[in-house]
Amino acid sequence: MHVRGQATGRVYSESAPIIVPSKVTVTSDYPGASALASWVTLSANGMCATGIRCAVRLEGGGSLIAVTVTPSTGPAAAGVLIEAGTPSTSGHLQNVVVRGATASGIVALGHARLNDVTSRNNAGHGLELTSSSNVSVSVVGTGLVGLRNVFTANGRSGISVVGRITVNGTYVEVTQNAEFGAFIDTPFTSTALSMVIVSGNRLDGLYVQNGQLTLTPFSGPSTINTNGGAGIRVGSGDPLVTTNSRLTLNATVGSRTAHSISANDGGGVDLRGPVGLDGGYSIVQSTTFTGNAGFGLRVAPTDLTPIRMRLWLDDFSRNGTPGLIFRRVTAANDDLVLIGDTIFGLTDGGSTNRTTAMCLDNASGAPWTLDAETNFWSVRCPLPLTDAGFQAPVVSCAQPPATYREILYTGPVAPITAVTTCR
Secondary structure (H helix, E strand, O other), X not given: OEOOOOOOOEEEEOOOOEEEOOOOEEEOOOOOOOOOHHHEEEEOOEEEEOOEEEEEEEOOOOEEEOOEEOOOOOOOOEEEEEOOOOHHHOEEEEOOEEEOOOOOOEEEXXXXXXXXXXXXXXXXXXXXXXXXXXXXXXEEOOOOOOOOEEEEOXXXXXXXXXXXXXXXXEEEEEEOOOOOOEEEEEEEEEEEEEEEEEEOOOOOOEEEEEEEEEEOOOOOOEEEEOOOOOOEEEOOOOOOOOOOEEEEEOOOOOOOOOEEEEOOOOOOEEEOOOOOOOOOEEEEEOEEEEOOOOOOEEEOOOOOOOOEEEEEOOEEEEOOOOOEXXXXXXXXXXXXXXXXXXXXXXXXXXXXXXXXXXEEEEOOOOOOEEEEOOEEOOOOOOOOOOOOOEEOXXXXXXXXXXXXXXXXXXOOXXXXXXXXXXX
């Protein structure tokens, strides 16, 4: 179904929600048209599902291409509602702008595909995904200039994902939202993103309450900066709320800049756990932490569920106090592995972490071993622990000494380091 959109500002106003049936495409894109979403506006308001009003309702398999959607006046309404369908009949939005909704901009109740979609200035979430059934949602941009999925300036989070939903996204931008950039509560599934820009959100940039988040480099780095909370927060720390949360920042071979996490008010990455009964590793690779308040990376469970952390090819040299915090709560399963080539201090006289590169918080009070192979420090070599770069103990990682030390630890028992090469 082609809607003519060659005149700027053309508005189609309807007294009831616009319904796009399965296997039907509504589009302003046809031969000779420029397919600019801003040229055609669909405006309506009415009941689309139980408890949900909207302007446009996509039945499973329906498509909406190259239009702007905004609800008309009336009770609070979403812009677009995507009904539940099958994987082969998922609702599809392409080159669509949703703005000014008095509820969430886009609400998907099942399988959905979004390509180069913008959802902005809505009273609720930019994109709200919810399902109790196993569904998949793709949020994929083309990466051309101006063509990406953008969720910005919304009254709640840019993206909210709750339920049994697997999300895959590329070229995703979540900025300037009043809550989180993205809130993810998917205890049984995973979210995989690449080429993300997450900045200026009032709370955490990405908050994974439950589930697994993976960031993978693509044609450029992921950038997570200037958020009011942590750049990334994983787990609530409360086992009654969080049962399985994990983070993987995948690597680019030979690079420390696959992911840039900087200038976040609540720290760079805050891993609180719990991670689940299998105790698997969270992995941070090829990531640069710069200018984050308080810490670059904090691995600090608040209960007795262990967290295991593996680092490789990262840069923690320019953050608040300290660059890395690792809190060990049980003697059996907590594990921090510094595989190698991670920078904890600068040897060229440049700025570094204010008072310490690493703080090891041994809340368990039991002996432990730290693997630290082929990493870089600002002093000659702070390992073994008798070196001048090491100081023990301090009251807490939040109360470091006045003079710079490479490694601090709290608790009655110092870690025993296992070092292959210290440079």
